[in-house]
Amino acid sequence: IVRGAGRRYFDASLRGGRGIASRFVLFVGADTDAPTVRAATRLTEDMPDVLELRKAEHPGIVLVRPDGYAAYASLRMPKANSLDSVREVLDRQTTRA
16 A cells, blocks of 8 residues: 555556546556456456556556556565455545545
């Protein structure tokens, strides 16, 4: 989980077109193992109105908020349980009090 003000996330896929619209984007690196990719796919299927999955050139996984800031990052070899943290962040940021 990114602490503090966070930092803007830049990726070529965010330019032009609809960008990220009003959804979160989960970037999954090319080095990510198959179980983690499957877990990421299931998470996006569970939250289709909130989350979009995209492949990334960088290693690890990064959850980007609709405002373009990183909400979660695991830049080392993430495991499927890393997606539990992503789900927690999404639940906190998408549930109204």
